[in-house]
Amino acid sequence: MDKFYERMKDMLGDEYDDFIDALNKPAVKGLYLNNKKQNIEKVLPVMKPHPFVKEGFIFDDQKYAPGKSPYFLAGLYYIQEPSAMLVANMIDIKEDDYVLDMCAAPGGKSCSVGARLSDDGLLIANDISHSRAKVLSENVERFGLSNTIVTSTDPLRFVSLLDGFFDKIILDAPCSGEGMFRKLDQAVETWSYEKVLECASIQKNLIEAAYKLLREGGEVIYSTCTYSKEENEDIIEYALSNFDFELVPLPHIEGETSYMDGTIRCYPHKHEGEGHFIAKLKKVGSSNTIKPSVLKPHISKEAETNLRAFYKESLNCKVPPLLLENKGHIYAIKRHFPDLKNIRILRNGLYLGESKKNRFVPSYSLALTLTKDDVKNFYDFKEESEEIKKYIHGETLPANNKKGYGVIFVDGYPLSFYKESNAVKNLFPKGLRR
DSSP states (O other): OHHHHHHHHHHHGGGHHHHHHHHTSOOOEEEEEOTTSSOGGGTSOOOEEOSSOTTEEEEOTTTOOGGGSHHHHTTSEEEOOHHHHHHHHTSOOOTTOEEEETTOTTOHHHHHHHTTOOTTOEEEEEOSOHHHHHHHHHHHHHTTOSSEEEEOSOGGGGTTTSTTOEEEEEEEOOOOOGGGTTTOHHHHHTOOHHHHHHHHHHHHHHHHHHHHHEEEEEEEEEEESOOOGGGTHHHHHHHHHHSSEEEEOOOOOTTOOOSSTTOEEEOTTTSSSOOEEEEEEEEOSOOOOOOOOBOOOBOOHHHHHHHHHHHHHHBSSOOOSOEEEETTEEEEOOTTOBOOTTSOEEEESEEEEEEETTEEEEOHHHHTTOOGGGBSSEEEEOTTOHHHHHHHHTOOEEOOSOOEEEEEEETTEEEEEEEESSEEEEOSOGGGOO
16 A cells, blocks of 8 residues: 555645545545436435536435435435546436446446436446446336346447447446545455556556447547546546547536546545546547347237236336337337347346236336326325335235225335235335335
């Protein structure tokens, strides 16, 4: 660690002592709102607005625990470190963009971008680690994203399959994690200068892949949560020297320290957040564009019959037009989804539920996309009600003799399906119960 502290002293000069003092203070906590949900402010406590992110907020976790609220389980917001929030905020997303998040877990940037895309847009959210990709998929699910494919593969495997396909790429690169020293003890324990150099090598490969995967005029937002120039400015210099990229200057952030004009460095002694580096590159070179095959809908007669019967009995909305079945599991896909052959896929659009013998069991994902107008039966409870506390604990509730499926709402926001007979049977996912 001596090498780290020596380098930071050289970089920061007179600011070094302030930086060390900041490292010894508690980490700052933040969240941003899901803009697919309406009027969220009416049910949330007053929080300090994020200084640069419109829908972002900073909260005191000694006074407010948003992760324990049923609002979190209903997908009203995503809890994300305030500096990391800047990355997705710096991308000028158009509604119909095709976006790749190369190293997406746990999903903070993916959920922010996916919520800004229309049904004509596409987000492929990927993480090489299967266990991390599962967490990513759960967060995408909770945000109610239907335009998103979640994959788990080495991002280099997209090259040649989707060359020149994407309008925007998020490359939150694997790094040595120096910016997380205040937040994560593990980041301190695993740091070494050898790790810095190893990460820099990986980052160069990922930048090259991003160049190939972008269409001409497409942009990549590059970020790390580390301070080393080897993983930040040196990577951008490498990209500019070896590929037809140009640097797109980012808006100035008050108090930032930058060693390359147009890029951003966040420090805990200057901002309410952890250490971060952000840069944006635009591809000005021509693309070797590959038009991938479109994913074809496919569903068995039995599964479709069960699904349509469920919609007719329980919902007021239409069955999605394009359906894909995989061993009884049914997804609503979009007409422009690519066929990602030989890529491990965890989620292909919106997961509707599972077709079983003579019946359909709806998913948590589907419930989170519905309104009261979409369902024939529902219960709406307050956040602090005993009914909601019991429901997320996994308990049954008293029935009103309206048999069949319905949706539990919390202050008007969908939370989960239930099935009613003599009691309200709990269908809240077991892995989320408290």
